[in-house]
Amino acid sequence: MNPVDPFKDYATISGASRQDAWIPGGSGLYDRMASDGLVYTFPPTAFIGAGPLALLGTIDFRYYQLTGRAPDWSEPNPVMFGGGLPAWTSNSSLGPAPERPTVGSPRPSAGDALPTDQGRAGESPASPIVPRSVADIVAPDGVLPGDLVSGSPGGRNMPASPDPNAAALAYVEALFQDNPPLFVRPIDPVSGAFYAQLSDGSFVTYRPAGVSSERTPSDVASVDINGPEIKERNGDKALKLKFPRMRGQ
Amino acid sequence: MQISQNIRGWIQDNLRFMSVDDGSCALFIGGRIEGVDRCSAALWQLGVDNIYSCLRSGLILVHNYAGCTDEASFLKAIRTFSPFRSEGGLLWNGTLLYGSDLLLSLSERYGLSDPRYAKELNADFMNEIERRFEAAGVPWSDAPLLALTPAPGEA
Numbered sequence: 172m173n174p175v176d177p178f179k180d181y182a183t184i185s186g187a188s189r190q191d192a193w194i195p196g197g198s199g200l201y202d203r204m205a206s207d208g209l210v211y212t213f214p215p216t217a218f219i220g221a222g223p224l225a226l227l228g229t230i231d232f233r234y235y236q237l238t239g240r241a242p243d244w245s246e247p248n249p250v251m252f253g254g255g256l257p258a259w260t261s262n263s264s265l266g267p268a269p270e271r272p273t274v275g276s277p278r279p280s281a282g283d284a285l286p287t288d289q290g291r292a293g294e295s296p297a298s299p300i301v302p303r304s305v306a307d308i309v310a311p312d313g314v315l316p317g318d319l320v321s322g323s324p325g326g327r328n329m330p331a332s333p334d335p336n337a338a339a340l341a342y343v344e345a346l347f348q349d350n351p352p353l354f355v356r357p358i359d360p361v362s363g364a365f366y367a368q369l370s371d372g373s374f375v376t377y378r379p380a381g382v383s384s385e386r387t388p389s390d391v392a393s394v395d396i397n398g399p400e401i402k403e404r405n406g407d408k409a410l411k412l413k414f415p416r417m418r419g420q
Numbered sequence: 421m422q423i424s425q426n427i428r429g430w431i432q433d434n435l436r437f438m439s440v441d442d443g444s445c446a447l448f449i450g451g452r453i454e455g456v457d458r459c460s461a462a463l464w465q466l467g468v469d470n471i472y473s474c475l476r477s478g479l480i481l482v483h484n485y486a487g488c489t490d491e492a493s494f495l496k497a498i499r500t501f502s503p504f505r506s507e508g509g510l511l512w513n514g515t516l517l518y519g520s521d522l523l524l525s526l527s528e529r530y531g532l533s534d535p536r537y538a539k540e541l542n543a544d545f546m547n548e549i550e551r552r553f554e555a556a557g558v559p560w561s562d563a564p565l566l567a568l569t570p571a572p573g574e575a
Contacts, residue, residue: 320440320441326441353506356510358484358486358510358514359484359486364514366509366510366513366514368506368509372504374446374509374512374513376444376513376514378516382484383442383483383516384442384481384483384516384518385518386438386440386441386442386518386519387441387442395443395444395446395513397444397446397450397512397513399458399459402450402458406452407450407451407452407458408437408447408450408451409443409444409446409447409450411441411443
């Protein structure tokens, strides 16, 4: 391990589990290239939790913790992690990472079409996941989940549960299984709120209970889904799913 | 000048939402406005102006900034980064807005808080809103209040 690797203390994180479902070939290693052009490689021990959301969120959070700045990953697309590529560890002390073979598409640039028109960034023979549109996952046949919140044009109440945060995160993880995010980034690294952009241009925003405004009860977590297709199915509004705590819990 | 009917209905919907819930900035680039395309610069401009006028007149408040640090940088950012592109994702989806007590009281006074509320235009409510925009120095007009200044590639 490089002694000045900004991720050198990842080995101290325990409770890790492999996320081979995200790694074609099951290399057990995860690469991300930061905006500085350097590629960072993470072993499974760097991650907490069992789902792809936890994996991606942890990468970003660890980056923030260790460097003091929010990550600005450019590529690769998460679905391309380890896609038949040699694994390496790199940071500034090692010099620039070697030029990488084709690894998905670069981040949107000036000439790109709007996200609604973007193709799937990770399409390649190495990519094992064919994402469904977020609208088809969330509202199959046009049927939205949960119950309409009175007075809230975009809001819907999901079933109450003993742990609203866990219920909301489980919902997001399930969503990501069918449509892996291009990136997951913290809104606020302290609260745990984050947002993600999916390959169809949609945004998913998670806010744990207690971090929203006084208009949201403090025991309600929320998941916002904002994209052209879901808006079409929700009266042209972004969909806001509310996950309340079960009474008496 | 009076706000056109289709824009009035859209602003009313946005404000009603804010009076019963909180929402990201992206709420203000949702909704259907006759003659305005989805994902268009025109809708982006309307969203910016509606956020700006509501903030200035004390109808909405910012619960948390995302991708910026204060109101000045926020107002600059929403003019610069498109809500329809990746670069604006954090700003438009992470920044949380909510209705002020003033908005709640107006909503109750004019019957918008009634659970049976339908989407009909409430002329009295919107006349009040227009008066408040004018009093706050942000009267609605055909010209943008805060003209977009798109970053390269964001137009």
